[in-house]
Amino acid sequence: MATTSQTQELTIDQARIKKAIISGVPLTITTYTLPHEIELYIEQVLEAFLKELGQQHLKDYLAYCIRELAVNAKKANTKRVYFMERGLDITIPQEYKEGITSFKEDTFNNIGHYLQLQKEKGLYIKILFQVKGHTIILEVRNNVVITKTELIRIHDKLARSRQYHTLEEALTQVLDDSEGAGLGLVILILMLKKIGLDEDCFDIIPGETETIARISIPMDKTRVENLSILSKAIVDQITALPQFPENIVAIQKLINDPRSEMADIARHISMDPAMTADLLKVVNSAQFMLSKKVDSISEAVKLVGIRGIKNLLYSYGTQKILGEDTSDKKALWEHSYKTAYYAYNLAKNFRKDKNLLDDVYVGGILHDMGKIIFSTVHPDLLQKIRSFFAEKGIPAATFEDLAAGMNHAEIGAMIAEKWNFPDNLITAIRLHHEPNQAPPEFKDLVETVYLANMLCEYENGNITFDQLEKSVLTSFGIGNEKQIELLLQRFSESFKRETQNH
Structure with a gap:
């Protein structure tokens, strides 16, 4: 969503936030030095993101958690450049001990120098907001690998946080401790407890090139149930x-x-x-x-x-x-044809499976069936469904979510089931935004339809490279944005020729 390598005007793009939620793609903000204006921007994006999901009440608690994790990530990056400059190996316990004794004082007195070094080395802090299924995922990533010593210290602080039930209790005991630095994480766990989550919702994941701090928040069950009831009502009523x-x-x-x-x-x-x-x-x-x-x-x-x-x-x-009787439907079908064409070409270039070629093409054409079906519903019927849910006390916002396309994959899959489509097509429709959920036998099909759809969104400027599912890119042997651009250039030119000929 934003990369803050230089000073720029930061504005909240509500339409993009809504689209990311509907598509299940992550919103990302990347910064190298985490200046104050970026902290404020992150908080504003979080607020807009939660508002779109009807979860504004979580904002203050989660804003604290993200701020704490981002500051910790920045500190970890600073630590790396400080150790490098001193010629110390952070992974060797003895050298870690030597460097850490003077780290705080040296960097505090000359923080500008070390932040500049972080930027030059390309050490980033990346904040990620995403909806996966019925779970809100918030992540803070930094591209340094956490050491065993650091991981043990974090797990120790998390284990100790279980003994505190109130903030006062934590403050009294932790501040008396010589390791007062653990207070931030203890408060983070207490914040999560306040919104009804346990420490299992928070995790530190050591990766090969990144360290990921992740908070997973199950969405309000009522809202999820309402969306499912509404979707079923749409399918039943049509x-x-x-x-x-x-x-x-x-x-x-x-x-x-x-x-x-x-x-x-x-x-x-x-x-x-x-x-x-x-x-x-x-x-x-x-x-x-x-x-x-x-x-x-x-x-x-x-x-x-x-x-x-x-x-x-x-x-x-x-x-x-x-049918194709409205401009909305025409646009949806046009997007579907392009997705089908891109899916076919992805399968032809990367998968070498004749059966898959046929399946991904039709999967691409039908992946947005749910959106097309919703636009087919007669206005009288929509009014009837709206009134029915008003009587049941289901908020209008939930209905608007559905109209905007939230749950469209589920609606499409339910109609495909009603029409006795084969399992592979039903799965491609249902999971085209959630490729990691695909069962092994349909993995290639779902991943190909997902990537083709995302290539169309990328081409239209609706998403950035960061928002593409890394595991899918890896399975296609795609490692950088340049490869995506070259692929799109070929597919796009070929699609234009194809449509001009017919």
């Missing part, structure tokens, strides 16, 4: 959404019948001129890279294969039912 058209169901039956021949399937498709045209359009697109144009439907069926035809029917049928 009686206007029928099962698939009969001709599509008939072809699906033919495909599933082992005695069927390609010629029978081709004959059935050719009875529907619109479907025939769509199938030929797909087969002649850049996706199949054929040397000549295909005009015959039976040749097309042979080229696309049973799995390809089956997938085409899901996307074709969904579009037939949901």
